Amino acid sequence: NAFGSDSASEQAAVRRVAEAAGARFAVSDHWRKGGAGARELAEAVVEACTERGAFRFLSPLEEPLGRRIETLAREIYGADGVSYTEEARARLSALEADPATAALPVCMAKTQYSLSHDPARVGRPRGWTLPIRDMLSYCGAGWIVPVAGDIKLMPGTTSDPNFRRIAVDPVTGVVTGIS
Incomplete structure (x- = not known):
């Protein structure tokens, strides 16, 4: 840029x-x-x-989801390990048990300011654990998204978002379609 x-x-x-x-x-x-x-x-x-690449996932998709998250945290982010909230652990278990989601690739949601979950930890932090607070499945997109730390997620829109029903009359300024 x-x-x-x-x-x-x-x-x-x-x-x-x-x-x-x-x-x-x-x-x-x-x-x-x-x-x-x-x-x-x-x-x-x-x-x-147009070029042929040699892309491969960090971990085989056949590995358990939790192990793939752990590998990502250790090998890429430099974490000592991963911790899960009770809710995230329950969702992880459900995702691993479901054949429709068990082998989906992982796309981590975390701060862009650090390799860790904490934007204040710059460089390649050492001596930390990646806290997973939620596990999301985006089956249509084909991803499992562990949510690390305090990060705001972008809202998605449906195929027919409500903004299509909102209008402003250019003469009167009256807004319709909002309840």
Whole structure:
């Protein structure tokens, strides 16, 4: 993401480091230029999608869900382990027992500011346990989402959201469709 304050030399340095590590590089300036500012990034994504990759999950999906969450916490986030609230533990047991959800991949919901659940713990924290307070299943999307720490989740919308029934009369300013 390019910002107006970025210099050409800063962007060039990021490009060199990214490409030296084998990553693609594209500038996205969408916040300033709209869709046109994201064209370079979009083209790079399309190009990357045409290549064959060697993607693999961190843990085999056949492993128990709790073990996969533990592996994610230890191997990626650097936690010593995982703790569960009573409610989350009960949901985990139910998800592991259900063939429709037992092998779904995991997508952790936690703060984006830290590898831990705590936004104040920067860098790669050591000596901590990842607290799971809830377990959500998004079967349509194909994910199990453990919720770590105090994070607000984005609300979802149905296929027919209520905003479609709300209107404002441009002459009178009267709002309808809200009860």
